[in-house]
Amino acid sequence: MSTVMGSLPEYQIVGVDQAAHGLARLTIRIPMFLSAGGSGNGSNQYPVPQAAPAIEGYGFTGAKGVQDSSGLWNWEIMMEGVGPIGSGGGTDGGTSPDQTIYSFEPAEVDLPITSHPKYLSWVTPPSIYGAKKNGDDTYTFPAQLLGTGNAKPPSDNSTAASNANPLYGIDSYESFQGTYSISYTTRVLDPAIYSGVEQIMAAPPRLPFPIPLEEGRNWLKRMPKVSMRGSAISISERYLLSGRGGHNPVVYKTA
Secondary structure: OOOEEEOOOOOEEEEEEEEEOOOOEEEEEEEOEOOOOEEEEEEEEOOOHOOOOOOOOOEEEEEEEOOOOOOOOEEEEEEEEEEOOOOOOOOOOEEEEEEHHEEEEEEEEEEEEEHHOOHHHHHHOOOOOOOOOOOOOOOOOOOOOOOOOOOOOOOOOHHHHEEEEOOOOOOEEEEEEEEEEEEEEEOOHHHHHHHOOOOEEOOOOOOOOOOOOOOOOOEEEEEEEEEEEEEEEEEEEEEEEEEEEEEOOOOOOOO
């Protein structure tokens, strides 16, 4: 008995479903034993399937031998990928536009009150919030508001409630950030994807849906994720949405 090398023999698709990370999972079946002419039910054994050329746009993930109802043995091969890759020339690195994934993943964050863009105005006199400086250069807000000059506490139905300091006992606040990603597959890695990493920008490129920006928020380009399966290169360009007040221009580069 000899083994047969070379191109993938004629195959039968027996399953298509969704894999992780937006990829497709393709299951094909080929004869385990081939005749001299390349058809099934012969005496020449086809080698372990991962040695076979992959179908364009897919990479090998696993295989098993299965016996059909007639008693013949077949290889059942599992592959994952995005399908055939475009010939290039597009703004998304050569992949089909329909295979480019645009996503925004919000994240809730608990931030120290000192990071709030209005913090300095709250602790700098004259301020109705009456911040008292501690020995370690932090500030403590009293339980009651302080009226200074024409500054008045927020109006309320109750005098007692209107004098309550809304910053009393507060050391953090809830906010949100988020990551916008452009994910695609190509055959050529363009070094330009690394240009501007850790740079602040007003808006990320190719944003197909609106993301409201308020209170001085902006974006920071992050290092893209890159992985390779066979000849297909998967790229995810990433941009981090800041919290209130924007990313720190002293720490990060600006456009």
